[in-house]
Amino acid sequence: MFFALVFVIWAWAVSLSSPEGFEQVKLVLQSFIAKFIAWGTITVLLYHMIGGIRHLIMDMGHWEELKSGNLSAVITIVLWIVLAVLTGVWLWF
Known part of the structure; x- marks a missing residue:
């Protein structure tokens, strides 16, 4: 559970940084x-x-x-x- 937080925090930070970051996270999550x-x-x-x-x-x-x-x-x-x-x-x- 602790190690998964690294991925969750990265996805959250990148997705909130810009619309392009949000699209990048959507692509990675597929x-x-x-x-x-x-x-x-x-x-x-x-x-x-x-x-x-x-x-x-x-x-x-x-x-x-x-x-x-x-x-x-x-x-x-x-x-x-x-x-x-x-x-x-x-x-x-």
């Missing part, structure tokens, strides 16, 4: 490598967000038993996989 980096960045952020919500719920006293904690972990991973696939479909199709 390549497979850029889409793969974007997909990886988005999926890592999604997992981080879903895991954070799970931990907030656990901080409120829910899902602290072994069985419910394991179930919430499985649900977190399954939800992340579904969102990762949907993100890939959104980026490539």
Whole structure:
């Protein structure tokens, strides 16, 4: 997630610099490598967000038993996989 910020900050800076910079970033983002980096960045952020919500719920006293904690972990991973696939479909199709 940290390393992807280099790409995100570069794209943001160049795209805001001029209309030509914006077109350059649009062109770069159409390549497979850029889409793969974007997909990886988005999926890592999604997992981080879903895991954070799970931990907030656990901080409120829910899902602290072994069985419910394991179930919430499985649900977190399954939800992340579904969102990762949907993100890939959104980026490539």
